[in-house]
Amino acid sequence: MIKVVIAGALGRMGTNIGRIVVEAPDMELVGGIDIREGAIFGKEVVVADRIDEFLKEKKPDVLIDFTVAAAAVENIKAAARNNVALIVGTTGFSPEQREAIRAAVEGNVPAVISSNFSVGVNIFWKLVREAARELGDYDIEVTEAHHRHKKDAPSGTAKTILEILDQELGNREKAYGRVGETERKDEIGVHVIRGGDIVGDHAVLFAGNFECIEISHRAYDRAIFAQGAVRAARWVSGKEPRIHSMQEVLGL
Numbered sequence: 001m002i003k004v005v006i007a008g009a010l011g012r013m014g015t016n017i018g019r020i021v022v023e024a025p026d027m028e029l030v031g032g033i034d035i036r037e038g039a040i041f042g043k044e045v046v047v048a049d050r051i052d053e054f055l056k057e058k059k060p061d062v063l064i065d066f067t068v069a070a071a072a073v074e075n076i077k078a079a080a081r082n083n084v085a086l087i088v089g090t091t092g093f094s095p096e097q098r099e100a101i102r103a104a105v106e107g108n109v110p111a112v113i114s115s116n117f118s119v120g121v122n123i124f125w126k127l128v129r130e131a132a133r134e135l136g137d138y139d140i141e142v143t144e145a146h147h148r149h150k151k152d153a154p155s156g157t158a159k160t161i162l163e164i165l166d167q168e169l170g171n172r173e174k175a176y177g178r179v180g181e182t183e184r185k186d187e188i189g190v191h192v193i194r195g196g197d198i199v200g201d202h203a204v205l206f207a208g209n210f211e212c213i214e215i216s217h218r219a220y221d222r223a224i225f226a227q228g229a230v231r232a233a234r235w236v237s238g239k240e241p242r243i244h245s246m247q248e249v250l251g252l
Helices: 012-023 048-058 069-081 095-105 119-134 156-169 223-236
Strands: 002-007 027-034 038-040 043-047 062-065 085-088 111-113 139-146 174-176 188-194 200-208 211-219
Touching (some): 002 048, 002 069, 012 027, 012 038, 027 038, 027 048, 027 223, 043 048, 048 069, 062 069, 062 223, 069 095, 085 223, 119 200, 119 211, 119 223, 139 156, 156 188, 156 200
Parallel strands (some): 002 027, 027 043, 062 085, 085 111, 139 188, 174 188
Antiparallel strands (some): 038 043
């Protein structure tokens, strides 16, 4: 049995993940971490400042984290100290936080860290990469939309799209929205929409003379991210102690 602790257990993603874990015949939910005490599917949820004590007591195989950047960094450090593998879907990390995560993980525990655990999004990223290789002379626009409560912008998934485009095309200037007189050059346009309860929409437009190609992904339910995270939790055990990608989990 794979013993799982969920950080952000009382949130929407934590609840989705918890439901999948308790229904899985090969997994056991042993508890959760959050900003307040509570319970998830009959298991104790403790406040974050008790995480070391809790991990020592429950001895989980893996900690799944969908929280916020500052909290996730501390959770990752605690898991590494306690030899607990990691699945991290939190986004919005600064370069300094990313370096702190790398230092905590490398050589200590295996971790799968991804801005999106959806299987479909990972295929979407692969298609964007292939299109960029063939359509580098086209104008490129990236659009993303999320619910009104999402804090970071652009989304982590959109930032990954931009990283892929930079890897394939070089570091082009990014135009984050446009206003006034703006003559288009070789920049990549980035557009962010926030409203309602949109789960997550992402699109990349490649526009040439007389034709356009658009690659898009639309999420209808957060369950797709939870399912991917649980799939990664099954995969990560026994892997090399470093940061792995969801692309590795899927064999892409």
